[in-house]
Amino acid sequence: MAVKVAEEWLNICGGCEVSILDIGEPLLDLLPELEFVHMPVLMDHKYFGQTGENTEMEIPEADVGIISGGVRNEKEKHVAEEMRKKCNTLISLGSCACFGGIPALANMFPLEDLYHKVYKDCKTTDSGETPTENLPPLLDRVYALEEVVPVDINIPGCPTNPDLIVKALSALLTGGSFEIPERSVCDECPLKREKKASGGEIKRTLDSPEFDQSKPWDNTRCFMEQGYLCLGPVTLAGCSNKEGGENGVMVPRCIKGLMPCRGCFGPIRKGANPLVDMMSAISSIGLDAKQVPDRRALLNRYIGGQNRLRPLPARPK
Ligand code: SF4
Ligand code: SF4
Numbered sequence: 001m002a003v004k005v006a007e008e009w010l011n012i013c014g015g016c017e018v019s020i021l022d023i024g025e026p027l028l029d030l031l032p033e034l035e036f037v038h039m040p041v042l043m044d045h046k047y048f049g050q051t052g053e054n055t056e057m058e059i060p061e062a063d064v065g066i067i068s069g070g071v072r073n074e075k076e077k078h079v080a081e082e083m084r085k086k087c088n089t090l091i092s093l094g095s096c097a098c099f100g101g102i103p104a105l106a107n108m109f110p111l112e113d114l115y116h117k118v119y120k121d122c123k124t125t126d127s128g129e130t131p132t133e134n135l136p137p138l139l140d141r142v143y144a145l146e147e148v149v150p151v152d153i154n155i156p157g158c159p160t161n162p163d164l165i166v167k168a169l170s171a172l173l174t175g176g177s178f179e180i181p182e183r184s185v186c187d188e189c190p191l192k193r194e195k196k197a198s199g200g201e202i203k204r205t206l207d208s209p210e211f212d213q214s215k216p217w218d219n220t221r222c223f224m225e226q227g228y229l230c231l232g233p234v235t236l237a238g239c240s241n242k243e244g245g246e247n248g249v250m251v252p253r254c255i256k257g258l259m260p261c262r263g264c265f266g267p268i269r270k271g272a273n274p275l276v277d278m279m280s281a282i283s284s285i286g287l288d289a290k291q292v293p294d295r296r297a298l299l300n301r302y303i304g305g306q307n308r309l310r311p312l313p314a315r316p317k
């Protein structure tokens with residue numbers, strides 16, 4: 001009998017759903033074993049009946065629930081709770097669901113400031129009243145899914161690596177277990193390290209690191225040692241894919257694009273503090289960590305839920 005799957009998207013951009021489609025051919029092998037019973041991105045399935053005639057939210061029962069996106073408003077909280085009630089196993093898909101993601105950068109500001117910025121102080125629209133009718137009220141901040149309901153499997157990444165979705169679903173289908181090993185992006189990065197920065201300055205990310213186009217994985221120096229902020233040392237590995245066929249080297253996704261890691265897979269260990277760990281990684285190769293601008297936001301860019309980002313107390317006047 002096929003395994004019933006329900007998928008929901010909460011506070012999202014839609015990229016995590018694209019990563020499901022991005023599974024490609026292995027999805028064809030999985031599909032006969034799966035029955036999608038609810039998936040708003042693909043199915044016109046209304047929460048309160050097709051014509052809004054019901055008073056109770058209708059999400060069908062499923063063996064596996066997949067939720068992308070963090071929880072920003074009362075409606076998303078209700079959907080998350082209903083999914084938890086209806087699904088035996090719940091997967092948190094993507095960094096918005098696992099840690100709040102990019103939208104949780106808003107957690108650095110009080111809710112009233114956000115409303116003011118959007119409805120009264122926006123440079124491109126006329127100032128107006130904050131709408132209150134027919135809209136679900138915002139929660140006080142963006143929450144990671146596991147702050148609202150218990151989660152069984154976390155698959156981080158913005159978006160995640162489709163291979164991880166296949167591994168998680170295959171494990172559930174065969175009764176196996178799924179976990180991402182506690183390794184850092186650096187552990188899977190082929191760039192050359194000499195444990196010392198080549199200069200004293202932290203450079204702008206928009207400038208291009210030096211690389212050898214003909215043999216990038218043999219001859220390119222670690223981006224951080226070149227002075228570019230790369231969050232590989234404090235970020236969970238999982239985004240890498242093999243380059244150059246079966247015997248090729250593993251290369252993390254951004255490194256493959258010759259860009260430093262921005263930390264989208266979140267901390268290597270639950271409860272780690274990437275901000276503190278990154279400051280020490282920067283200093284250990286001889287760079288001045290104080291040169292990193294806006295450290296709180298940059299180093300917690302994807303992980304502002306779980307109270308990692310919050311408004312700073314007002315400075316005394
Ligand atoms: S984790 Fe990234 S890709 Fe997924 S919904 Fe959030 S912003 Fe989009
Ligand atoms: S800091 Fe970045 S570039 Fe350097 S080894 Fe780690 S992941 Fe690779």
Ligand code: SF4
Nearest residue numbers: 239254261262263264
């Ligand atoms: S290299 Fe870093 S930012 Fe890029 S996909 Fe991997 S974990 Fe995410």
